[in-house]
Amino acid sequence: MKHIRNLVFDLDGTLYPETDEIKQRFLDKMVEYFRDEMGIIADDYMVLIAEWRKKHGSCTPAVAEYGGDPKAYMNYAGDVDVSDVEYNDELKKKLERLSHRKIIYTNGSMKHTIDVLERLRLNGMFDELYTIGEADYVPKPNMASYKMLLEKYNLNPDETVLIEDRVKNLQPAKELGIKTVLITDGGEKDVSFCDYIVKDIIEAVDLFLEQ
Numbered sequence: 138m139k140h141i142r143n144l145v146f147d148l149d150g151t152l153y154p155e156t157d158e159i160k161q162r163f164l165d166k167m168v169e170y171f172r173d174e175m176g177i178i179a180d181d182y183m184v185l186i187a188e189w190r191k192k193h194g195s196c197t198p199a200v201a202e203y204g205g206d207p208k209a210y211m212n213y214a215g216d217v218d219v220s221d222v223e224y225n226d227e228l229k230k231k232l233e234r235l236s237h238r239k240i241i242y243t244n245g246s247m248k249h250t251i252d253v254l255e256r257l258r259l260n261g262m263f264d265e266l267y268t269i270g271e272a273d274y275v276p277k278p279n280m281a282s283y284k285m286l287l288e289k290y291n292l293n294p295d296e297t298v299l300i301e302d303r304v305k306n307l308q309p310a311k312e313l314g315i316k317t318v319l320i321t322d323g324g325e326k327d328v329s330f331c332d333y334i335v336k337d338i339i340e341a342v343d344l345f346l347e348q
Contacts, residue, residue: 140295140296141237141296141297141298141316141345142237142238142293142296142297143237143238143240143290143292143293143296143297143298144235144237144238144239144240144297144298144300144345145240145241145242145267145286145292145297145298145299145300145315146239146240146241146242146263146300147241147242147243147299147300147301147302147303147306148241148242148243148245148249148250148253149243149245149253150302150303150320151300151301151302151320151338152228152241152253152257152259152338153222153223153225153253153256153257153338154337156221158221159217159218159219159221159222162217162218163214163217164182164183164186166213166214166215166216166217167182167186167196167214168182168186169213170210170213170214171185174205174209174210174213175200175203175205177203193276193279194244194276194277194278194279194305194306195244195269195276195277196210196214197210197211197244197269197274197276198274198275198276201274207269207274208270208274211245211246211269211270211274212246212248214246215245215246215247215248215249216246216248216249217249219249219252219253219256220256222253222256222257223256224256224257224258225257225338225339227339228257228259228338228339228342229257229258229259229262231339231342231343231346232259232262232342233262234346235342235345235346237345238264238265238290239262239263239264240263240264240265240266240267240286240290241254241263241265241266241267241268242267242277242286242299243267243268243269244268244269244276244277245268245269246268246269246270247266247268247270250266250268251266265290267286267289267290271285271289272285272286273285277303277306277309278305278306278308278309279309280309280312280313283309283310283313283315284313287313294313294314294315295314297315297316298315298316298317298318298345299315299316299317299318300318300320300338300341301317301318301319301320302319302320302321304319304321304325304326304327304328304331307319307330307331308330311330311331311332316332316333317330317331317332317333318331318332318333318334318335318341318344319331319333319334319335320335320336320337320338320340320341321334321335321336322336
């Protein structure tokens with residue numbers, strides 16, 4: 138794939154294996170914000186969150202629908218402890234060998250992105266950090282977010298790859314002509330459209346290292 142110039146990486150669950158503990162910390166912060174800052178009362182917040190994620194891709198657009206401030210919400214919900222994210226020496230060395238333009242593309246906040254990159258010791262490794270803030274709080278898999286990504290960084294889809302751990306977030310990219318790499322343990326269905334299917338981030342990066 139010598140024509141590929143741009144590698145776009147998801148963050149959580151892609152550059153590192155997102156633990157159940159980190160996921161729970163996010164959920165706890167989200168519930169706190171909905172309840173304490175927005176006054177949203179629900180019998181089961183997990184059901185509400187699941188509904189919003191299914192409808193929008195993330196809860197951020199739902200916050201806006203309820204009259205909340207997406208920026209304030211992301212700043213609050215994204216401020217979680219990531220001290221259990223482990224440094225991956227092999228990943229760092231392989232990323233350093235890549236000559237491609239490297240971009241982070243995440244539905245998370247800038248603070249969370251920087252916190253994770255610091256734990257992974259990948260500060261300064263990426264040319265651009267495209268968080269939900271840079272996407273005007275339009276999350277994946279909304280097609281508008283992908284189009285903004287391409288326009289903002291002047292990316293040619295034919296020269297671009299998206300590496301993700303969620304199938305639904307790869308589908309819009311594929312429709313735009315971006316090559317897709319799915320990181321999976323094999324549990325997902327309907328993955329035949331993906332260009333490459335790998336078990337982890339190391340195997341994904343190996344696809345683009347010069348032999």
